[in-house]
Amino acid sequence: MNVLTAREAGLVSCHRCELVHDQGVARCRRCHAHLSSRKPYSLQRVWAWLIAGIVAYIPANLYPMLVTRQLGTTHEDTIVGGVIVLADTGAYGIAGIVFFASVVVPLSKFGVIALLAWSVTRPNSLSQHSRLHLHEVIEFVGRWSMIDVFVVALLTALVQLGAAASVHPGPAAVCFALSVVFTMLSAQAFDPRLIWDRPDTSPKET
Amino acid sequence: MAVAGQDDDVSRSCGAGLLSRIDYLHPMTLLACPSCDMLHDVPDLPQGRRAYCLRCNHMLVSGRHTSLDRTLATGFAIAILIVFALFFPFLSIEELGFSNTTTLLGVAAAFLDGWLIPLTLAVTASIVAIPLIRVALLIYALFPIWRGRPPAPHAARAFRWSEALRPWSMAEIFVLGAAVALVKVADLATIGFGPAFWAFCAAVFIIAFERQITDAASIWSMLDNEP
Incomplete structure (x- = not known):
């Protein structure tokens, strides 16, 4: 296939509204966004946000997410501890959702973003289409990790029953929210056009 | 020059002769795929028809018209x-x-x-x-x-x-x-x-x-x- 990209043709497409301009134009004529052929410093920003996200994820798992006081006793739950409590009470479906959103999604997202950013500079590592699929998945799924933060917020606001029972957020809630935001920024910093900028030399599937 | 296909998914590459190809019967929009930067000349499609990028299959035209x-x-x-x-x-x-x-x-x-x-x-x-x-x-x-x-x-x-x-x-x-x-x-x-x-x-x-x-x-x- 004979492919001509906007960059090769001396054109720039607006990242926001997709209007095509000549290279050298600073701002989009239509929506006034800054124009650039590729997101500037894309990979550097991807790695920086990703490392910040991983760093924030560590205390998010070590500190308690939820502090429950019930009839005089205090109970602290970490993210994984909360999932185990849910599973013990028989709520396997809900335990599955929380485990998926708080553990599986963040961890696999770290791995996938790292793999994507690493493979873009190494043309032989992964085919362009599998990299594209990876990118689509992380863009879609990342925001859903926020669910556990909302659960903690709701429980804290709702369960304030004086001496009978009260729920308070733990320090992990902040760390976890930061980790989700940082990884979202990391995924947004990645420019999918980088996937195609080097010729694909990986073994073709037949 | 290729004419827009009959099926629902129409798109075409503009190739090298970018500026010389002006089709007066089918006004076209120049679009760069937001996912892979490949240039396409996209004709004005009837409502409901979609266009996808030829290289990465990203949807270029959704076929919807905002009411x-x-x-x-x-x-x-x-x-x-x-x-x-x-x-x-x-x-x-x-x-x-x-x-x-x-x-x-x-x-x-x-x-x-x-x-x-x-x-x-x-x-x-x-x-x-x-x-x-x-x-x-x-x-x-x-x-x-x-x-x-x-x-x-x-x-x-x-x-x-x-x-x-x-x-x-x-x-x-x-x-x-x-x-x-x-x-x-x-x-x-x-x-x-x-x-x-x-x-x-x-x-x-x-x-x-x-x-x-x-x-x-x-x-x-x-x-x-x-x-």
Whole structure:
């Protein structure tokens, strides 16, 4: 296939509204966004946000997410501890959702973003289409990790029953929210056009 | 020169002779694929027809045409429902003679405890402020056009921000979080649903619907006449 990209043709497409301009134009004529052929410093920003996200994820798992006081006793739950409590009470479906959103999604997202950013500079590592699929998945799924933060917020606001029972957020809630935001920024910093900028030399599937 | 195919998915590459190919019968738009930067000459397609990038299969033309009536109606509905949800009880709980009622703002204020305050801002923003700001920007950009007037000043900027804020509007994630929280406390106490809970659920459905019926490209072309 004979492919001509906007960059090769001396054109720039607006990242926001997709209007095509000549290279050298600073701002989009239509929506006034800054124009650039590729997101500037894309990979550097991807790695920086990703490392910040991983760093924030560590205390998010070590500190308690939820502090429950019930009839005089205090109970602290970490993210994984909360999932185990849910599973013990028989709520396997809900335990599955929380485990998926708080553990599986963040961890696999770290791995996938790292793999994507690493493979873009190494043309032989992964085919362009599998990299594209990876990118689509992380863009879609990342925001859903926020669910556990909302659960903690709701429980804290709702369960304030004086001496009978009260729920308070733990320090992990902040760390976890930061980790989700940082990884979202990391995924947004990645420019999918980088996937195609080097010729694909990986073994073709037949 | 290739003529647009007969099937639903039409797209064509412009190849090398970019500027020499002007088809007067089929006015074409030059589009660079937002995912891989490949250039395409996309003809004006009849409504309902989609076009995909030849290289990476990213959708270039959604085939939808934004109806301003419907988009503005959903925008106003979302704004009314969220504002309504702010001022009415969201959930209530009762156990051993103790009871507590929370509003949406109470949920956002759950972290007003020492160094968790930034989380209050984040939660308020993602479930209330950003959805409302998005809708306000959308209405600001589209309402004058709907009235048949020229676009408002900075209408295109407003719409750009409305689109950029989309991933940070997390109302639907909050509703799923509410479901999880309810299961957690269902054994512990009796839960009551307030009117704000149902209003917020309705808002989430309408936000999803608004996303389905709104085609950014057709709104961009309406805003193109901005002075």
